[in-house]
């Protein structure tokens with residue numbers, strides 16, 4: 001783990017709160033969710049009666065879309081009460097049947113009645129690689145236990161190569177801005193280095209400050225914004241970015257065979273500029 005591990009060790013305890021649900025979770029369009037589901041159904045050839053478990057389901061946007069399409073045996077696991085309650089309310093309104101489970105997927109091993117229950121487990125939108133390789137391996141091994149023989153796994157991860165290209169472009173921009181402004185690069189670096197503008201919240205600019213540790217593969221980030229309800233907010237987060245060969249190795253160690261990597265949403269073949277990658281694997 002990187003130096004910051006102490007600071008960030010428990011960021012997941014507080015990050016996925018009501019503010020996250022309203023600002024990020026509910027901000028994702030239905031069109032995007034539908035495309036993500038189209039891709040999952042296609043790559044895993046999912047049948048309507050199969051048992052599906054969504055790890056880190058949030059408010060259940062993917063499961064609700066599956067239920068609308070007639071899939072019957074849907075389970076969502078998340079530790080965020082606020083997200084689960086929100087999802088439950090919408091599902092009841094729309095008469096969609098989903099089994100909601102509140103729990104920590106690091107404890108999947110200890111959950112009752114889960115052994116060899118599912119045809120497919122998925123975890124979408126960068127939801128499980130928040131800690132270190134030992135923990136991730138343990139999670140993947142416990143996923144293997146809740147899957148039926150030849151069960152399937154889909155994981156969606158951010159593309160490490162694309163994120164590094166982003167950093168490189170940001171760095172080059174700083175250099176050319178400095179040249180244009182005839183200012184010392186260090187002045188500009190001081191102001192903009194690793195501060196990524198990510199939009200306006202309540203009329204104020206919001207930033208993410210990022211640092212990627214090349215040796216550990218950990219991306220640490222801190223979202224900073226001002227909100228009418230919460231005032232000045234600083235939200236740290238940290239996640240592990242894997243190269244695809246590292247990820248393949250980790251999955252193989254846990255007993256999976258990787259069948260494909262595809263660009264998320266579009267389903268195109270992956271490239272170094274693909275933003276997110278959808279990984280499809282089965283139990284070996």
Ligand SMILES: C[S@@+](CC[C@H](N)C(=O)[O-])C[C@H]1O[C@@H](n2cnc3c(N)ncnc32)[C@H](O)[C@@H]1O
Pocket residue numbers: 012016025055056057058059061077078079080083103104105106123124125126127
């Ligand atoms: C980035 S969000 C994605 C939510 C959802 N998959 C989506 O695509 O909208 C990650 C979710 O994982 C949940 N989560 C994070 N760590 C968890 C854990 N250890 N156990 C259960 N849920 C967890 C969070 O509460 C959050 O809802």
